[in-house]
Amino acid sequence: MTHLTLQAVTKRFHTAYAVDHVDLAVPDGKLVCFLGPSGCGKTTLLRIIAGLETATSGTVAFAGRDLTHVPANQRDFGMVFQSLALFPHMTVAQNIAYPLRLRRVAKDAQAVRVAELLDLIQLPHMADRPVSRLSGGQRQRVAIARAIASSPKLLLLDEPLSALDAKLREAMQVEIRLLQQRLGITTIMVTHDQREAMTMADEIVVMEKGRIAQVGKPLDIYRNPVSEFVADFIGLGNILPVTLDGTDRIGLPGGQQIIVDAAPRATGATGDVRLLIRPEDVSMRTVMTDRGPNVLAGKVAFIRDVGSSLEATIDCAGFTLTAATTPRETPDLRVGMPIYAELPPHACKLIAARTAH
Numbered sequence: 318m319t320h321l322t323l324q325a326v327t328k329r330f331h332t333a334y335a336v337d338h339v340d341l342a343v344p345d346g347k348l349v350c351f352l353g354p355s356g357c358g359k360t361t362l363l364r365i366i367a368g369l370e371t372a373t374s375g376t377v378a379f380a381g382r383d384l385t386h387v388p389a390n391q392r393d394f395g396m397v398f399q400s401l402a403l404f405p406h407m408t409v410a411q412n413i414a415y416p417l418r419l420r421r422v423a424k425d426a427q428a429v430r431v432a433e434l435l436d437l438i439q440l441p442h443m444a445d446r447p448v449s450r451l452s453g454g455q456r457q458r459v460a461i462a463r464a465i466a467s468s469p470k471l472l473l474l475d476e477p478l479s480a481l482d483a484k485l486r487e488a489m490q491v492e493i494r495l496l497q498q499r500l501g502i503t504t505i506m507v508t509h510d511q512r513e514a515m516t517m518a519d520e521i522v523v524m525e526k527g528r529i530a531q532v533g534k535p536l537d538i539y540r541n542p543v544s545e546f547v548a549d550f551i552g553l554g555n556i557l558p559v560t561l562d563g564t565d566r567i568g569l570p571g572g573q574q575i576i577v578d579a580a581p582r583a584t585g586a587t588g589d590v591r592l593l594i595r596p597e598d599v600s601m602r603t604v605m606t607d608r609g610p611n612v613l614a615g616k617v618a619f620i621r622d623v624g625s626s627l628e629a630t631i632d633c634a635g636f637t638l639t640a641a642t643t644p645r646e647t648p649d650l651r652v653g654m655p656i657y658a659e660l661p662p663h664a665c666k667l668i669a670a671r672t673a674h
């Protein structure tokens with residue numbers, strides 16, 4: 318069942334469109350990430366859903382009810398912002414109980430619910446501690462407990478992890494995702510971090526200049542991006558300008574031709590076209606006995622070896638490629654050595670080039 322529906326939602330600030338005719342259906346119980354670069358309209362769209370911002374035009378409906386003109390405090394949504402906005406002078410329990418107090422929930426029912434939530438966020442022993450004396454990750458959990466205290470039907474998270482260091486941030490991503498799945502609460506999260514979106518989301522909404530560039534499951538978007546913008550934003554990719562000559566072969570910048578499974582004519586691609594191949598799909602060989610059409614000769618220009626994974630930059634004639642592997646698989650790789658890079662035809666995708674405006 319679709320819970321939240323946006324139809325042609327548009328927000329103009331003076332003459333500029335922050336959100337431009339967005340149509341979206343968010344399914345029940347799923348976690349959806351709004352992902353995109355700074356200024357693409359993610360926060361504005363989330364605030365319109367929350368009722369904190371009024372759309373210039375378009376409608377927001379939840380569970381079949383039109384909410385477009387319903388004020389934020391009557392929407393019954395839980396929210397966590399970048400700043401968390403906890404009350405520093407209050408204890409953990411008082412912070413979590415705050416929305417219940419606002420709703421005039423009876424004192425003993427409040428206590429039961431707070432105890433339940435403290436268990437859920439694994440801080441039962443910290444009920445009486447002022448939030449000013451918590452770690453970043455603990456504060457994060459309290460903010461989430463407070464947002465879900467009154468059992469909202471929709472949870473809205475605006476970059477809730479951006480203040481945390483990398484390691485804690487990764488741990489909290491898993492924690493929030495597991496909690497969201499356990500509660501089955503429909504959640505929308507804004508992030509500009511593609512790895513965070515890939516880790517947490519059932520569906521990613523990639524935004525570009527106020528519009529939706531692509532919606533889909535994380536891996537579908539990663540494997541089949543619809544444009545250069547999406548390909549570039551989601552994960553590392555080799556994106557090369559290519560030339561089509563009406564045959565099944567495509568020309569690389571250095572002049573060599575390769576074949577791809579999705580033949581150029583079948584893609585319907587017109588105008589400028591790019592070849593996308595992900596680094597993990599490029600295989601490296603030091604010796605090549607049977608040199609097929611998709612094998613390129615090059616030289617290792619740089620190696621980024623971080624122990625668990627290894628990325629090599631390969632200088633080919635006219636362009637560079639990045640190949641990803643592991644140190645175990647390629648123990649003899651050295652900078653400066655000649656190398657063959659193979660681009661399997663099935664892993665080569667043709668996509669439309671980014672438009673200039």
Ligand code: ATP
Nearest residue numbers: 330334335353354355356357358359360361362509
């Ligand atoms: P970030 O990741 O940097 O938070 P974002 O994708 O969330 O960015 P928004 O904050 O939604 O982007 O902003 C979208 C556009 O709307 C930007 O160009 C921004 O400058 C503009 N904008 C946002 N709020 C206002 C406002 N109150 N008045 C005028 N322009 C605004």
